[in-house]
Each structure stands twice: as structure tokens, then as C-alpha cells.
Amino acid sequence: MNWEQLLSLKRYGDTQKRLRIDQDESRLGFEVDYDRIIFSDSFRSLQDKTQVVPLSKTDFVHTRLTHSLEVSVVARSLGRIVGKHIIEKYPNLKDKGYQANDFGAIAAAAALSHDIGNPPFGHSGEKAIGEYFNSGNGKIFKDRLTKKQWQDLIDFEGNANGFKILTETKNGISGGLRLSYATLGAFIKYPKESLPKKPTKNVADKKYGIFQNNIPFFKDVVNELGLEKLRNDENLAYTRHPLAFLVEAADDICYTIIDFEDGINLDLVSEDYALEYLINLVRDSINTKKYHSLQNTKDRISYLRALAIGNLIQEAAKVYIENEEGILLGNYQNSLLEKCKYEAQINDIITLSVEKIYKSKDVVEKEIAGYKIIADLLDVFISAINNTFDHSASSYDQLIMLLLPEKFKNISDDLYTRVLNTCNFISGLSDGYAILIHKKIKGIDIR
Numbered sequence: 001m002n003w004e005q006l007l008s009l010k011r012y013g014d015t016q017k018r019l020r021i022d023q024d025e026s027r028l029g030f031e032v033d034y035d036r037i038i039f040s041d042s043f044r045s046l047q048d049k050t051q052v053v054p055l056s057k058t059d060f061v062h063t064r065l066t067h068s069l070e071v072s073v074v075a076r077s078l079g080r081i082v083g084k085h086i087i088e089k090y091p092n093l094k095d096k097g098y099q100a101n102d103f104g105a106i107a108a109a110a111a112l113s114h115d116i117g118n119p120p121f122g123h124s125g126e127k128a129i130g131e132y133f134n135s136g137n138g139k140i141f142k143d144r145l146t147k148k149q150w151q152d153l154i155d156f157e158g159n160a161n162g163f164k165i166l167t168e169t170k171n172g173i174s175g176g177l178r179l180s181y182a183t184l185g186a187f188i189k190y191p192k193e194s195l196p197k198k199p200t201k202n203v204a205d206k207k208y209g210i211f212q213n214n215i216p217f218f219k220d221v222v223n224e225l226g227l228e229k230l231r232n233d234e235n236l237a238y239t240r241h242p243l244a245f246l247v248e249a250a251d252d253i254c255y256t257i258i259d260f261e262d263g264i265n266l267d268l269v270s271e272d273y274a275l276e277y278l279i280n281l282v283r284d285s286i287n288t289k290k291y292h293s294l295q296n297t298k299d300r301i302s303y304l305r306a307l308a309i310g311n312l313i314q315e316a317a318k319v320y321i322e323n324e325e326g327i328l329l330g331n332y333q334n335s336l337l338e339k340c341k342y343e344a345q346i347n348d349i350i351t352l353s354v355e356k357i358y359k360s361k362d363v364v365e366k367e368i369a370g371y372k373i374i375a376d377l378l379d380v381f382i383s384a385i386n387n388t389f390d391h392s393a394s395s396y397d398q399l400i401m402l403l404l405p406e407k408f409k410n411i412s413d414d415l416y417t418r419v420l421n422t423c424n425f426i427s428g429l430s431d432g433y434a435i436l437i438h439k440k441i442k443g444i445d446i447r
Contacts, residue, residue, distance in 0.1 A: 001328050003093055005226040006241060007182050012175025021097030030105035033183040037113045040177060042165050048430030049120055061262050064115050072112040074313060075250035079107030081317040107246045110186035114251055117162025119427040120434045121370030128374040129156040129423055136375055149416045151194035152211050159189050159209045161427050167217045170407045185225045185241030189248055192237035202333040204240045213417055228330050239330035249316040249336040257308050260349050263357035264301055271297050278304040280345045281311060315340040373438045374426060380441050382422050385411060
């Protein structure tokens with residue numbers, strides 16, 4: 001792989017090459033990507049999708065939207081640090097007009113959209129969709145789909161759904177948001193199909209990032225960027241775009257530290273535990289006089305959080321720069337934080353977060369409710385759409401169809417596409433709207 005190709009400004013439908021040196025510095029193409037994402041309907045829906053505690057109505061818990069904004073800030077910092085090194089190492093890029101801040105702009109845009117495909121009710125939303133097909137009423141479709149189509153459904157993946165949202169042509173709007181291919185490449189955390197599942201320990205094989213009906217666009221992106229095939233078989237699997245490692249690191253930093261902070265603010269993690277675990281990350285940079293002058297828990301935790309994020313940004317950038325050649329060759333197979341000097345401390349925080357936050361009674365009870373809501377919504381909408389396609393829609397089905405946004409009313413002849421589009425619709429619902437529709441279809445709220 002080479003950086004000039006990896007930094008492609010191409011957008012869907014382009015017939016001429018976009019040159020970096022010709023870009024308007026006041027409205028750079030990579031920055032346009034950020035703007036298009038932040039003004040999209042799909043991004044705005046993240047404001048009512050909670051990050052840690054599903055359905056939380058407290059005023060200090062992060063939503064998917066605030067989490068995504070914070071990840072984009074961290075990714076921008078990482079990109080700029082790494083970009084400065086790369087521009088110095090490959091002076092031909094500067095001759096072509098590229099700047100260190102371009103790397104930050106690409107990473108920030110990709111990070112901003114990293115959760116755009118996630119269903120309501122946190123990560124349990126993905127599992128709820130998969131379970132509906134694997135063991136719920138959706139299992140009736142198994143014999144009518146290919147193995148890979150079926151795997152897409154039973155192992156429903158928010159990353160793949162995100163690529164679908166960002167790129168799919170709907171209602172005559174070609175290429176989705178028409179982002180630059182560099183940003184799309186940095187977005188694709190797992191550049192592979194759903195099968196084979198976890199064929200290696202390579203971090204790029206951990207999950208999948210592309211649905212079967214989005215493969216043509218995916219191939220166009222990876223070919224333009226010069227990503228290389230991971231294996232010589234009929235299955236699609238490519239090396240990561242090098243900047244995808246920075247997007248992943250930014251997400252890892254934020255959910256490790258900020259989810260932990262939310263747990264503290266919710267009294268799920270005691271202050272004594274919190275201070276001990278966070279101080280282990282900042283011993284080399286803490287100003288003890290300033291720290292002891294802070295009067296309350298929230299201020300002390302905020303100070304330690306800021307230091308921890310700063311330290312992890314510097315450490316992740318250091319690991320990246322040390323391994324840049326291997327990353328460019330496609331030989332680097334780990335996440336950046338797995339190889340940083342704070343790995344043990346990070347793992348301690350994650351272990352405590354799983355025990356005290358992710359498995360807390362409040363979280364578990366609300367995720368259970370999410371499973372039921374998503375299963376019921378899938379049942380009703382898939383039935384209505386398939387019955388409409390078969391010209392056997394009941395009066396109830398016809399009413400349900402009226403609830404669909406216009407972009408989902410163009411019913412495909414293909415069963416897989418119909419079912420996947422329904423999953424895409426359900427995934428796009430905010431927590432609050434999913435609950436509201438569920439109440440309506442159950443006759444609980446008829447106002």
C-alpha cells in the first residue's frame with residue numbers, strides 16, 4: 001500500500017481524479033466528509049441512543065452522539081500527530097499538496113461515523129437482531145438465503161450497517177453521503193465478509209464490515225485505495241486502511257476511560273476504585289498539588305480522565321509510528337492499545353467496567369427490554385413488507401407500511417434485501433422512538 005493512493009479524494013460517481021494540490025483550503029474535501037456526516041439524519045438519531053446505560057435519562061451519561069463526537073476529537077489528535085511523522089518521512093506527499101492535518105481530518109470524519117450503524121439499546125441491539133434470526137421467528141428464512149446472507153443476519157454487525165448507511169444509493173441519491181474513499185477506508189474497521197467467522201487472530205478478522213449487497217461498492221473502495229487481499233481464496237478479506245487503526249484506538253480510548261467515568265457518576269463504581277485505577281494511568285503526568293486542590297469527586301475524576309486520555313493518545317501514536325512500515329505492508333495484526341505500555345492498566349479498567357457497569361442490574365434489565373422490543377418490531381415490519389410484496393397484506397399490514405419512511409417503501413424483489421433493509425430501518429430508530437412504536441403496535445399507548 002502507498003500513502004498517496006490511501007489518501008484518495010475520490011467520491012462515488014467521479015469521472016476525473018481529484019488532486020490534493022487543487023483543493024480549496026477553506027473547504028477541504030476531507031472536512032466536507034465531516035460536515036456531511038454531522039448533518040445526516042442517521043447521525044442525529046445517535047442523540048437518543050445511550051452509550052453505556054440503555055434508556056438512561058440522567059443528564060451526565062454519554063449518548064452515542066456525544067461518544068462519537070469525543071471519539072472524533074481523539075482521532076483528529078492521533079491523525080495529526082501521525083500525519084506530521086508521515087509527511088516528514090514521505091516528502092513526496094507534501095509535493096502533492098498533502099498536509100499533516102489531512103490525516104487528522106480523515107480520522108476525525110471516520111471516527112465521527114463509527115457508530116452510525118448501531119441499533120438502539122447499545123451493543124445488545126446487534127445481538128437482539130441476530131438472535132431474532134438465529135433462534136426467533138426469523139429463522140424461517142434460513143433455507144431461502146445463501147450461507148453468507150444468513151450469516152449477515154444471525155451475526156448482525158453495526159459496522160457493516162454503518163457502511164451501508166454511508167454508501168448505499170436510495171431514492172435516486174447515488175452513493176449515499178458520497179464521502180471520500182479515504183474516509184470510507186478509515187471507517188472500515190473489519191474489511192471482510194461475514195464468513196469465514198474469525199478465521200485468524202488478526203484484529204481485522206475479529207468481526208466483519210460488509211453486507212453481501214454492498215460488496216460492489218466495497219470492491220470499488222478497496223481497489224481505489226490499493227488495499228491488499230488477506231487470503232488467496234474466494235472470500236473477500238482485505239488489509240485494513242492504515243488510518244483505521246487510529247479510529248479504532250480513538251474509540252478504545254474513549255470507551256475505556258469515558259464509560260468508566262459514566263459508571264463512577266452513576267455510582268456503579270466507587271470513587272476509591274476509580275481513583276486507584278485512573279491514577280495508574282497518569283502517575284508520570286499528574287500534578288499532585290492541583291489534584292489535591294480539587295474539592296469534589298466529579299472534578300477529580302474529570303482531571304484524571306483528561307490526563308489519561310492525553311497519555312493514551314501519545315502512547316497510541318507512538319506505537320503507530322514505531323509500526324508504520326508494518327502497518328503499510330499489512331503485517332501489523334493488533335490494535336494499537338494492545339501493544340502500548342498501559343495495556344495492563346487498560347485491561348484492569350475494562351474488567352472492572354464489565355463487572356460493575358456492563359453487567360449491573362439496571363443495564364441488564366433494560367437490555368432485556370431492548371431484546372423484546374427489537375424482536376417485536378422486526379416481526380411486525382418484516383411481515384408487513386413481505387406480505388405487501390406477495391400481494392397478501394392485511395389491513396393491519398397496510399397500516400404498518402404507513403409507518404415506514406419513504407426511503408424504505410421501495411420494496412425489493414429479493415428476500416435478503418427486503419429483510420436486511422428492515423433491519424436497517426429498525427437499527428436507525430432511536431431508543432425513544434423504538435419504545436414509542438412498540439407501545440403503539442402493542443396497543444399500550446394510543447394517544
